[in-house]
Amino acid sequence: MNQLMAQYPDEIQALLAKYPPDQKRSAVMPLLYLAQRQPGYVTRQAMQEIAEIVEITSTDVASIAGFYTLYHEHPEGAHRIQVCNDLPCALRGADQFLENLCANLGIQIGQTTPDGSVTVEAVTCLAACDKAPMFQVQDQDGITYYENQTVESALALVETWRQAAAQSQEAAA
């Protein structure tokens, strides 16, 4: 049973319809996003299922997941804060921003906070050089840009996530 197909039947049909019928392989990248949506990373099983849908080997799917940086193969924090510290952003203080943000969260670059809410990563240019310091957040809602940031504004954002998580936990209890 292909769980991915069972979970998102309409979306998968719509994705496949974008490409010529004999070029199913083109759907592999959109399908990896779909597989990643809920767990926050692409499981081995999902790779196998994608391989079945687009009719390539799961090794090929894994190589694609490994090549592109926005696909993850291991679970991390619920929200990934991805700070650009390339040259244009660094000229406007991105390195200090990244360092201070990590220090305030008590983690190193690339690590996840103990409560599992946030992972902070350094990434390459995000096409927002005029609004540095900036980062994107990759999570269940996709990818969202946060520009002209300060450490305070970033910490406030983290706080809203933590409160939302606490509330949904209470609601579940």
Add this chain to the structure above:
Amino acid sequence: MSPYILLRHRDIPDLNQLEVYRSHGGFEALRKAVTGMQPQQVIDEVKTSGLRGRGGAGFPTGLKWSFIDHNAWPHYVVANADESEPGTFKDREIMEGNPFQFLEGMAICAYAVQAKAAYIYLRGEFWRLAAELDRRIAQMEAAGLLGDKLFGSEYSLRIYTHLGAGAYICGEETALLESLEGKLGQPRLRPPFPPSFGLYGKPTIVNNVETFTNIPPILEKGAAWYTTIGTEKSPGPKIFSVSGNVARPGNYELPLGTTFRQLLFEHAGGIPNGRQIKAILPAGASSAIIVANDEALDTPMDYENVQKVGSQLGSASIIVVDDSFSIDWVINKTLHFFKHESCGKCTPCREGTYWMMHIAERIAAGHASPQDVELLKGVAVNIQGKCLCALGEFATMAVVSGIERFSQDFTPLTEKALPAAAA
């Protein structure tokens, strides 16, 4: 009169709404092309305009379109919306603020080469933007501006978005096509070029978002009008993305041929914090670094003149560095970028960017041996001309120019490192 031809949303509120765009003449150029012009006439008009590709290479757009192979079908059109060069953020503003002009330009190109399907390849980070474009494409289909039998003609067209997933190399057109085919984003050996062997091996035109956005005004007002803007060899308006140490970073739409001084001091507000301008990277991290002296500042920014001062205009992503920064730090930054983004296909680039990054780190940390600066330059020179695509070449630009033109930023460090190295 408005100065904007591309960033018209800065004058016209809600231009990203279909009705507003149409009430300002939107889609009249597409209607004119599809109902009143032969495909070849459209190509000829774009050729006459002198428009050159805005993605970086500056190749004449009409000429590229004329290379489409009529012996193989179907044809495809692909918009390069991968915008990943450090310092570039113009296509994003176009697609957010003036998306229909871009889509109209793309549709006109598709008509000119008789493509019935077109893809917009966006970098994965433009996730929200892609969802917005999907909505706008659906609106156009509902309004009869895309889909079957456009304007009552026999011509049909569909446009689809496709998201990348974080790989600078996919801005290179053949790597982009590989990625769109569901493969690793690695460049192809050329020739054959995409107009004869492109997406799925079929004739394909790949152009940058800004290039397509120039097309509707060219068709609407004519090639003769377009050539009155800019310079003889580099006509038209250009969006300059300005970042780094300036008072007002952002996008500036100005005619090609505007000088660096006008852009950086009149428009972008000069250098803040009482600092002096030291260096300019006019084509993002891929450019040779220019010493920002009077001669450079008075250079007109077009494809020819920026070359004369030893760099490239590229996609006009102007990174400004003030005198509080050392150039060894700058190239350490650019090398971290290229080492991360090398796709790994060609050995000189894959290994060379890795070596260069490590030597640059040593130099920046003050641990360099006296030979390290020459070694770094030697590795860079040995990458040049040996890779399938330009990425390897790009990685060396700032290195070689930085060492040659800012030697004072390298010598003290190696000298300082001498005692430690001897110990």
